[in-house]
Amino acid sequence: MSLTTPDIRSRNVLKRMKPYSPGKPIWEVQRELGLERVVKLASNENPLGPSPKAVEAISELLMDIHRYPDAQAVDLRAAIAGRYELESEQIIITNGGDELITLVSEAFIEAGDEIIVPSPSFSEYEFGGQLMGAAIRTIALTEDYQYDVSAILEAVSERTKILYLCSPNNPTGTILTQSALTELLNALPPTVLVMLDSAYCHYVTEDDYSDGIEFVKAGYPVIVLQTFSKVYGLAGLRVGFGAASQSIIRAILQVKEPFNVNALALAAAAAAIADVDHVQRSSQLVKEERLRLYLEFEELGLPYTPSMSNFILVELDEDAEHHYVELMRKGVIVRYGAAWGLPRHVRISIGTPEENTTLLHALRAILQENPELS
Structure with missing residues (x-):
């Protein structure tokens, strides 16, 4: 019996649909870039972990x-x-x-x-x-x-x-x-x-x-x-x-x-x-670190959108995708905004104080390497 080439046709609507593309997981970035420590600030997860x-x-x-x-x-x-x-x-x-x-x-x-x-x-x-x-x-x-x-x-x-x-x-x-x-x-x-x-x-x-x-x-x-x-x-x-x-x-x-x-x-x-205590600690962390990041972004000259969530939309510039990649190479995963029609932006999840400090150090380094950003 010979096999013929399958001709199973999917629905036409699938040609117009774009599957959801999640942010890269930590292990993938570690493997791709050979990094031991990676901070993930891309998927709006709770940095304190589960209840x-x-x-x-x-x-x-x-x-x-x-x-x-x-x-x-x-x-x-x-x-x-x-x-x-x-x-x-x-x-x-x-x-x-x-x-x-x-x-x-x-x-x-x-x-x-x-x-x-x-x-x-x-x-x-x-x-x-x-x-x-x-x-x-x-x-x-x-x-x-x-x-x-x-x-x-x-x-x-x-x-x-x-x-x-x-x-x-x-x-x-x-x-x-x-x-x-x-x-x-x-x-x-x-x-x-x-x-x-x-x-x-x-x-x-x-x-x-x-x-x-x-x-x-x-x-x-x-x-x-x-x-x-x-x-x-x-x-x-x-x-x-x-x-x-x-x-x-x-x-x-x-x-x-x-x-x-x-x-x-x-x-x-x-x-x-x-678990009321876990909810309160998690929301309080975000509220405190959100304000801290606002001040740091202002000092760095980075425009941002004031947020009522656990992430902040930050404008880098026309090279935002390049800077997104640079941040990843420094071990910080954020979310590039092109999928939302925002190619000049990244969305940054609010992490622990230590994770946010790592982010800010990486941003400062990128700004020093690219002084036209600041």
């Missing part, structure tokens, strides 16, 4: 991993519902926030629908819409990376199905204020589902801010996305959740796989959400 209570919960469950996880995630849903004063039926547990975006797309988008996404922002919103055949309407943030409520409302049409909002926004760190969010929600047609991604809400110090839960309680067509990857320090376990009305959650559950989140992640997240 100790989460680690303890994982340890206690290790001998039971031959069992399937709870497909209903009963304990974790109850813990989240208790934390936010919601009903368990208003919560869905997902494999990170990314899976929730995909599930919402699968549950609500028909081919030919429109979705509205901010720009620059998290690329997975657009990815989910493209996957389901939606038309993407991109609304640019203002010059200082604020949401333009008027422009968003003007973009809404009878075909608009989902509006994505990220607050604090990735990669800019800016927020949609509570007052602006209220204005927007009250002006939208009731047929538009709003996904509010507040994954970085624990780092916000601005008073005029909402993580969106209050609007879920008030009955708005809003689904709030949150994750255990950031302040809780569980990025490696991939667990997140959505909060919305029971009817919205029921629709999403129809497309969810039965065992989408593993047992260790479920146990760790249930313990982490109760």
Whole structure:
């Protein structure tokens, strides 16, 4: 029997889609550049590590991993519902926030629908819409990376199905204020589902801010996305959740796989959400080091965008990609901004004081080697 060349054709939409490109892991940079010590400030991870209570919960469950996880995630849903004063039926547990975006797309988008996404922002919103055949309407943030409520409302049409909002926004760190969010929600047609991604809400110090839960309680067509990857320090376990009305959650559950989140992640997240001390220490570290980095960037003459998150968008210049590579060669991984249409910028995650000092030493060295930057 002779084998012929396979001619299995993928969906046409895949030609227009760009898979998400994560930041380089530490081990890869160590191997490529022969470095012993590498500081990773590229993926907005918790520099203090995971919640100790989460680690303890994982340890206690290790001998039971031959069992399937709870497909209903009963304990974790109850813990989240208790934390936010919601009903368990208003919560869905997902494999990170990314899976929730995909599930919402699968549950609500028909081919030919429109979705509205901010720009620059998290690329997975657009990815989910493209996957389901939606038309993407991109609304640019203002010059200082604020949401333009008027422009968003003007973009809404009878075909608009989902509006994505990220607050604090990735990669800019800016927020949609509570007052602006209220204005927007009250002006939208009731047929538009709003996904509010507040994954970085624990780092916000601005008073005029909402993580969106209050609007879920008030009955708005809003689904709030949150994750255990950031302040809780569980990025490696991939667990997140959505909060919305029971009817919205029921629709999403129809497309969810039965065992989408593993047992260790479920146990760790249930313990982490109760670890108030770890959350407070993690958010406080970011707030203190964020201010420190502002002062250092100003001294170095580097423009930056004030952030309400655990990262800062920093402008280097037209050679930002080159300087991104130079930082990596000095053992500091940051995120180059070209993927967001920001080729003059890098996004820098806030690390421990020691890690941030390493970053600043590397930046100073680069500036001395390239005096036209300063």
